[in-house]
Amino acid sequence: MQTPKFLSSRVVADRDPSSRRRFLRTSGLGLAAAGLLLTGCEDDDDPVIMNNSVNLGSGDVGVLNYAFALEQLEAAFYAQVLQGDYYASATAEEKQILLDLEAHERAHMDFFEAAISSVATAIPALEVDFSSIDFNSRTSVLNTAQTFEDLGVSAYNGAGRLLQNPDFLVVAGKIVSVEARHAAAIRSINSGSPTAFANSEVVDANGLDVSRTPAQVLSMASAFIITPIDASGLPQ
Amino acid sequence: MKLLKLFNQFEALADAEIQGKATTRREAFSTFGRTVGKVATVALPLTAFMAPSRAFAQSSSMSIAEVLNFALTLEYLEAEFYAMGLDADGLLSGDTRETVALISQHESAHVEFLRSAIGSLGMDPVESPEFDFTAGGTFEDVFNNEQVFLAVAQAFEDTGVRAYKGQATNLMGNGDILTAALQIHSVEARHASEIRRIRGSKGWITGATNTTGASAAAAVYAGEANVTHLGVDATTVTSVDTDHVTEAYDEPLSTQAVLDIAGLFIK
Structure with a gap:
């Protein structure tokens, strides 16, 4: 054995x-x-x-692999969204947003793989499980997109302090604000409310967005990822 | 002239900061989050000899308190801008008014949060400059014309995102403060996305395209077309087209570049 x-x-x-x-x-x-x-x-x-x-590994590489894992999840999700019936029948505005998000997340994923590989070992492709998502349903797709984008924002917000190399922090900063732009747009089209983009679900009384630790994020993401992820080497 | 005033104000800050450094900065930082005010009591000679004329714009890396005061100045600008917009008769209505009211609430909360955070470092928060939101007449109708107001709002929000991003590495010495700054940064990005979309733009920035319709805002988008990150040309490692790659990354702005933009709106 x-x-x-x-x-x-x-x-x-x-x-x-x-x-x-x-x-x-x-x-x-x-x-x-x-x-x-x-x-x-x-x-x-x-x-x-x-x-x-x-x-995921340890140190800064571990944190980058953590981000890479999340980008893989998002990229895989939007790739499937573009194949579904909801996307096919979505409004022009919704299609534009989802098309852009698919491209952005794929760009992030490909970048992390290349950047990490140039200095260390990038994690391999993760196996995802989207069986709980109905890609033909607008509600199911947008609710999941909202979860992933808000989760991504909170993950980068929480991971910044774990990085030692300032160059890595700058890159994480370049990406997290785009995730936040995504989150706002998805929230807006999902609910139609003029305050959904940054309501009290995601912004507290101090005007601060959500921040989550890798453990919190991976616990939430694990519902969609088959491959077990060992994050025990990440900085605390 | 306006910039000179701004710099003078920051010089006063730099003086205060030197005193702050001279005391127990490390200790003061550790009190962040417990809202314990620290008063400078000890003066050490080394830092006292540093030229007090050092302005934000001239230093490549700022202390944590300087960064927070710099951020506070931008938050003052945004908070007053939205408050005045909401007060302006007939300017904002319906959904747009609700959106702006929420953003206004956040910017005011950021002002209070930063003032409190600076105080917890044993430093004095900078006072608000006086603003001219017409930028010397460039945006004459800013509080009479919703489209002009929203265009300026977009410029402020996209600048805010880039300004916080540009300061992140200066905050690495204090994890709590860095995290809080990142939490503000992403809220500014949410604002930017919503304002842009209300105006009919994408929520993200394609290349370095200035969609405000105001050439005065070109500096807000300068450099946004960059595709090289960590020495990797991000367009060469993906099948995603270049426009989308530029959209996928927001770029930092230097302190000087932010001051140049903000200076347009400071009396």
């Missing part, structure tokens, strides 16, 4: 989930061994794949 040599070897899976599964099957690793194996991971900056779990 177990292959002890796996404990000390880092396996970076390729981007094809099916071949990853094939590899995992071949390696004979089962879910039961997951916890045990993860405790054997070395503590360094690189993300690690152990059986079907993804370790």
